[in-house]
Amino acid sequence: MNILFLPVSAGGGHERAAEAVKERIDLKYPSSRTMIVDALKYISPLIDRLLIGSYINTIKNTPNLYGKLYRLSDYDSNIISISKAISSALSGKLQGLIDSFNPSAIVCTHPITLQMVSCLKKKNSVFCPVIAVITDFTDHMLWKQDCVDAYVVGHEFVKEKMIGIGIPPGIIYNLGIPVSMAFSERKNRKKLLNRFGLDDCPTALIMGGSLGFGEMQTAFQMLQKSKKVSQIIAITGRNQKLKAQLENCSQDTGKSVRILGYTNLVADYMEVSNFIITKPGGLTISEALIKELPIFLMSPIPGQEEKNAQFLVNSGAAVRITPEDDIDSILRQTVENPLRLRHMKEMSRFLAKPQAGEDIVLLLEELIYQNMRNTVKA
Numbered sequence: 043m044n045i046l047f048l049p050v051s052a053g054g055g056h057e058r059a060a061e062a063v064k065e066r067i068d069l070k071y072p073s074s075r076t077m078i079v080d081a082l083k084y085i086s087p088l089i090d091r092l093l094i095g096s097y098i099n100t101i102k103n104t105p106n107l108y109g110k111l112y113r114l115s116d117y118d119s120n121i122i123s124i125s126k127a128i129s130s131a132l133s134g135k136l137q138g139l140i141d142s143f144n145p146s147a148i149v150c151t152h153p154i155t156l157q158m159v160s161c162l163k164k165k166n167s168v169f170c171p172v173i174a175v176i177t178d179f180t181d182h183m184l185w186k187q188d189c190v191d192a193y194v195v196g197h198e199f200v201k202e203k204m205i206g207i208g209i210p211p212g213i214i215y216n217l218g219i220p221v222s223m224a225f226s227e228r229k230n231r232k233k234l235l236n237r238f239g240l241d242d243c244p245t246a247l248i249m250g251g252s253l254g255f256g257e258m259q260t261a262f263q264m265l266q267k268s269k270k271v272s273q274i275i276a277i278t279g280r281n282q283k284l285k286a287q288l289e290n291c292s293q294d295t296g297k298s299v300r301i302l303g304y305t306n307l308v309a310d311y312m313e314v315s316n317f318i319i320t321k322p323g324g325l326t327i328s329e330a331l332i333k334e335l336p337i338f339l340m341s342p343i344p345g346q347e348e349k350n351a352q353f354l355v356n357s358g359a360a361v362r363i364t365p366e367d368d369i370d371s372i373l374r375q376t377v378e379n380p381l382r383l384r385h386m387k388e389m390s391r392f393l394a395k396p397q398a399g400e401d402i403v404l405l406l407e408e409l410i411y412q413n414m415r416n417t418v419k420a
Contacts, residue, residue, distance in 0.1 A: 043074040046145035048081045048155035052097050054252025055325035056151040059177050062220035066399040077143060081155045085135040101343050109344025116183050125184060129157035137167055146410045147171045153184035160187035171409035177219055178324040180349035181207055191409055194402055217402055218395025219328040224309035226396040234314050241298045243272035247315035249326055254281025256321035256341040262288055264369045266295050273298040275311055280304050317377050322350040331394040334387045336377050338363045359389035
């Protein structure tokens with residue numbers, strides 16, 4: 043089994059989803075060949091800096107503009123045509139990689155890479171199954187491409203929306219958003235606290251994705267004033283500037299504070315926390331759902347994260363908060379309210395799909411087998 047994963051580095055979620063499936067394949071098939079390639083970086087570091095750099099600058103500095111562009115690209119045929127034309131022009135740059143790796147299947151975790159591979163498959167330059175793994179709890183027209191063998195979505199609600207934009211229901215699989223197996227492990231909280239040198243007390247976790255975006259500093263300041271939180275863990279990802287800012291304002295708070303940059307121990311820090319404040323990135327919230335961690339959503343990126351927030355709040359698994367809110371009042375109504383807390387945890391269990399990675403591997407096995415049979419018949 044040779045599986046090629048094609049994410050792009052527009053935030054860390056697309057790569058983490060690919061890594062989660064790769065992790066299961068490598069465990070189940072040790073002799074398999076799996077490779078994750080950031081498609082845009084492979085094609086051209088300059089193009090990657092231009093496209094991804096523009097995306098990051100837009101969501102950071104003018105998020106409302108990004109939201110407008112996101113909504114326009116969901117229905118404006120001119121924007122969709124431009125996107126397809128760019129992908130078609132770039133797709134040939136992937137041909138050498140695909141030919142040399144000779145994949146049994148290709149897994150795309152971003153619509154840009156799906157567009158590219160779709161173009162190649164339409165030209166009969168790719169013959170293996172192509173699978174799209176959607177890493178948000180919403181649909182978008184840019185995911186609708188020809189010659190895709192399977193779409194993996196995070197919830198039945200998303201499947202219905204995908205059907206609504208014209209994707210055949212028979213190729214949409216409600217398997218979940220794949221996350222690392224580490225999030226399914228239950229560990230002894232006290233041992234983890236000792237390992238990390240943390241106190242056994244009410245603990246808040248703040249995250250802003252791999253880029254440390256969102257109003258993390260505002261959330262941190264809200265928690266500093268809280269009388270109900272004794273310990274704060276902030277994970278700033280690769281945002282070193284934010285890490286330094288939080289370290290500077292964490293002095294003399296009277297609370298235990300831990301400021302971290304990028305870490306592979308997010309699952310363990312979730313395990314020791316009582317709740318999380320985060321922007322609603324698809325992977326982070328999927329991880330928190332599996333951990334049954336009460337989720338408070340702040341500063342979603344207009345577009346897919348707004349849709350993620352709406353989905354989670356409407357389901358009862360999360361609460362939307364703003365900088366103007368009284369955090370202690372919200373905590374009294376949620377994590378200190380046994381009925382509300384139980385409901386949030388029940389909804390987390392209902393929405394969580396810890397077996398998503400394993401189920402995607404089973405789907406890959408089935409599609410590869412079908413493709414081999416069809417090839418033999420031909």
